[in-house]
Amino acid sequence: MNKWYSTAPKGADPIVLSSRIRLARNLASLPFPGRMSREQQTDLVARVRECVSAWHAESFTEYNETTPANTLAALAESHLISPDFAGASHIRAAFISGDESVSLMVCEEDHLRLQLLGQGLCLTELYAKADRLDDDLGGRLHFAFDEQLGFLTHCPTNLGCGLRASVMLHLPALAQSGGLRRISENAAKMGIALRGFFGEGSDPAGALYQISNQASLGLSEGEILQRVTEVVEHLLREEMRLRRELLRADEGALSDRVWRAHGLLSSARRMSTAEAMRLLSDIRLGISLSLLPEEADLPLFGLLREIMPAVIDPQGKMTPTERDTARADLLRKTFSRKE
Amino acid sequence: MNKWYSTAPKGADPIVLSSRIRLARNLASLPFPGRMSREQQTDLVARVRECVSAWHAESFTEYNETTPANTLAALAESHLISPDFAGASHIRAAFISGDESVSLMVCEEDHLRLQLLGQGLCLTELYAKADRLDDDLGGRLHFAFDEQLGFLTHCPTNLGCGLRASVMLHLPALAQSGGLRRISENAAKMGIALRGFFGEGSDPAGALYQISNQASLGLSEGEILQRVTEVVEHLLREEMRLRRELLRADEGALSDRVWRAHGLLSSARRMSTAEAMRLLSDIRLGISLSLLPEEADLPLFGLLREIMPAVIDPQGKMTPTERDTARADLLRKTFSRKE
Numbered sequence: 001m002n003k004w005y006s007t008a009p010k011g012a013d014p015i016v017l018s019s020r021i022r023l024a025r026n027l028a029s030l031p032f033p034g035r036m037s038r039e040q041q042t043d044l045v046a047r048v049r050e051c052v053s054a055w056h057a058e059s060f061t062e063y064n065e066t067t068p069a070n071t072l073a074a075l076a077e078s079h080l081i082s083p084d085f086a087g088a089s090h091i092r093a094a095f096i097s098g099d100e101s102v103s104l105m106v107c108e109e110d111h112l113r114l115q116l117l118g119q120g121l122c123l124t125e126l127y128a129k130a131d132r133l134d135d136d137l138g139g140r141l142h143f144a145f146d147e148q149l150g151f152l153t154h155c156p157t158n159l160g161c162g163l164r165a166s167v168m169l170h171l172p173a174l175a176q177s178g179g180l181r182r183i184s185e186n187a188a189k190m191g192i193a194l195r196g197f198f199g200e201g202s203d204p205a206g207a208l209y210q211i212s213n214q215a216s217l218g219l220s221e222g223e224i225l226q227r228v229t230e231v232v233e234h235l236l237r238e239e240m241r242l243r244r245e246l247l248r249a250d251e252g253a254l255s256d257r258v259w260r261a262h263g264l265l266s267s268a269r270r271m272s273t274a275e276a277m278r279l280l281s282d283i284r285l286g287i288s289l290s291l292l293p294e295e296a297d298l299p300l301f302g303l304l305r306e307i308m309p310a311v312i313d314p315q316g317k318m319t320p321t322e323r324d325t326a327r328a329d330l331l332r333k334t335f336s337r338k339e
Numbered sequence: 340m341n342k343w344y345s346t347a348p349k350g351a352d353p354i355v356l357s358s359r360i361r362l363a364r365n366l367a368s369l370p371f372p373g374r375m376s377r378e379q380q381t382d383l384v385a386r387v388r389e390c391v392s393a394w395h396a397e398s399f400t401e402y403n404e405t406t407p408a409n410t411l412a413a414l415a416e417s418h419l420i421s422p423d424f425a426g427a428s429h430i431r432a433a434f435i436s437g438d439e440s441v442s443l444m445v446c447e448e449d450h451l452r453l454q455l456l457g458q459g460l461c462l463t464e465l466y467a468k469a470d471r472l473d474d475d476l477g478g479r480l481h482f483a484f485d486e487q488l489g490f491l492t493h494c495p496t497n498l499g500c501g502l503r504a505s506v507m508l509h510l511p512a513l514a515q516s517g518g519l520r521r522i523s524e525n526a527a528k529m530g531i532a533l534r535g536f537f538g539e540g541s542d543p544a545g546a547l548y549q550i551s552n553q554a555s556l557g558l559s560e561g562e563i564l565q566r567v568t569e570v571v572e573h574l575l576r577e578e579m580r581l582r583r584e585l586l587r588a589d590e591g592a593l594s595d596r597v598w599r600a601h602g603l604l605s606s607a608r609r610m611s612t613a614e615a616m617r618l619l620s621d622i623r624l625g626i627s628l629s630l631l632p633e634e635a636d637l638p639l640f641g642l643l644r645e646i647m648p649a650v651i652d653p654q655g656k657m658t659p660t661e662r663d664t665a666r667a668d669l670l671r672k673t674f675s676r677k678e
Contacts (some may be wrong), residue, residue: 166585252382252608252660253609259606259607260607263602263604263606263607264602264603265602265603266578267599267603268595268598269594269599270590270592
């Protein structure tokens with residue numbers, strides 16, 4: 001089945017890679033997962049399984065404590081489940097739709113974590129769909145809700161509407177300019193966090209950044225979506241302005257940089273994840289500035305997932321060198337017409 | 340006209356690039372060039388011009404003090420004349436054959452410097468031809484010769500038979516192993532010098548080294564050719580052994596290195612001379628170990644000349660960035676079939 005990230009729509013936004021909506025929900029009748037008995041966990045998973053099986057529009061695959069550790073690691077690298085959830089050992093389950101656009105974790109930090117993913121800036125559409133699924137779940141399971149605090153969640157940052165809205169952006173020019181620090185500080189005052197995509201506090205590998213609201217208490221869903229969108233639009237304008245500046249300052253140097261990335265991706269026999277992300281970032285920048293031909297337009301966001309260590313080696317049987325070789329093979333087949 | 344270095348013969352030695360024979364001669368009737376009058380210099384050039392015009396087998400082009408400085412710089416970069424000769428201002432001339440295999444400098448350090456160049460290890464053949472040309476010159480011009488010291492030359496290292504025999508080798512594995520220092524010290528005891536190709540004492544750009552005799556006094560031509568050949572053959576054996584070791588130790592890493600070089604040469608939009616030489620060295624190594632396909636076999640030695648700054652920009656009108664761009668364009672056209 002095609003994944004939601006497999007093919008980029010024609011004329012896709014060159015800067016916004018993806019949007020994500022996440023809702024946190026808990027049942028009124030149960031303690032938080034950390035305090036649940038195995039029987040309660042098993043029972044909750046069964047009740048949610050029943051809800052999901054009624055969602056006839058899509059088919060879902062269940063992953064749980066019987067799933068091999070490396071498969072769970074690959075799902076975490078793909079941001080379909082959280083690393084904590086992947087590494088846990090208690091009774092739990094994740095239901096993931098065939099196109100990977102919907103995932104529902106049961107017994108993570110909260111009883112339910114519903115996530116929707118989509119290409120480009122599509123927070124409003126994703127939220128509309130999440131809202132429908134949430135209504136369905138809420139109709140079958142009685143959620144803990146307080147007039148003052150909203151939906152009750154394990155972590156106070158998720159109180160209120162329990163909504164986390166995130167957008168992944170490719171910001172190579174801003175990252176290079178050093179201007180992100182100031183923007184990040186200003187966004188924080190609006191309750192919006194700007195982080196490197198791969199994990200909180202991680203280095204911004206491939207110049208990928210995630211924008212998301214830090215808390216949801218006291219804000220409506222509409223207010224959260226609006227604030228995140230405002231920051232995203234500001235970043236888009238700044239990034240485009242700086243890209244044009246880079247082009248004006250030295251188009252030849254930029255062209256050299258993106259074509260070298262293309263040459264290495266079509267030729268190398270071994271490549272680390274970090275180098276691959278850096279080069280894919282250059283390719284994306286090159287396409288957006290028409291320095292690389294349109295035909296080089298590739299499922300870059302899909303590739304970002306496919307080059308991750310546990311995605312390349314789901315059985316966990318490869319040495320690092322074997323993984324680097326398999327990664328280079330995958331990238332070479334994608335970028336080179338010659339083989 | 341095809342140059343002697345334009346096309347590599349099929350099955351050419353992967354390590355020996357070229358051989359060079361140089362003879363130093365002076366006329367008994369004249370002081371050394373540094374002490375000659377302008378009239379004497381003009382007269383000597385005219386007499387040699389007459390000799391060369393009688394060599395009907397090849398046509399020669401004359402370069403002299405009226406030649407543009409950048410053309411002379413390009414000839415020096417191609418090792419057809421010496422840098423000192425290119426930069427001088429006195430009356431002088433260089434006669435260079437159409438295929439650039441023969442060059443004759445008049446009024447360099449000595450009255451005459453005859454040079455012959457050829458691909459691969461061909462010292463004996465080159466010397467035989469040089470000997471014939473030398474006999475012809477000696478029959479028309481009376482050379483200074485002493486029973487004890489042999490041919491008299493400006494610098495004592497050229498006394499004796501006045502022969503300098505050189506071989507250019509590509510030694511990437513030896514250079515990487517650090518073993519060249521010891522070999523160089525041992526060769527020096529035999530009167531054989533091992534130097535980086537681009538200028539004495541320079542860095543071994545592109546892992547190219549020149550082996551040559553340091554002096555000629557007290558040695559016959561045959562002895563010099565034999566000693567140089569012995570050191571060359573020792574280096575060949577060591578280099579091949581180390582290449583096989585490199586391949587055995589990590590063929591994947593070596594394959595990655597040579598394919599990356601190919602990717603960059605077919606893609607980059609700007610490239611410095613030093614990077615181009617390093618990458619061409621990797622390509623040559625890759626072809627010799629069959630890590631790159633035979634069809635990638637290119638006139639690498641010719642390219643080494645064509646990427647030099649003054650060859651790229653004979654008018655001396657380009658900025659360094661423009662030269663790097665022109666160099667990348669030339670290399671890309673050679674290595675990429677796509678454009």
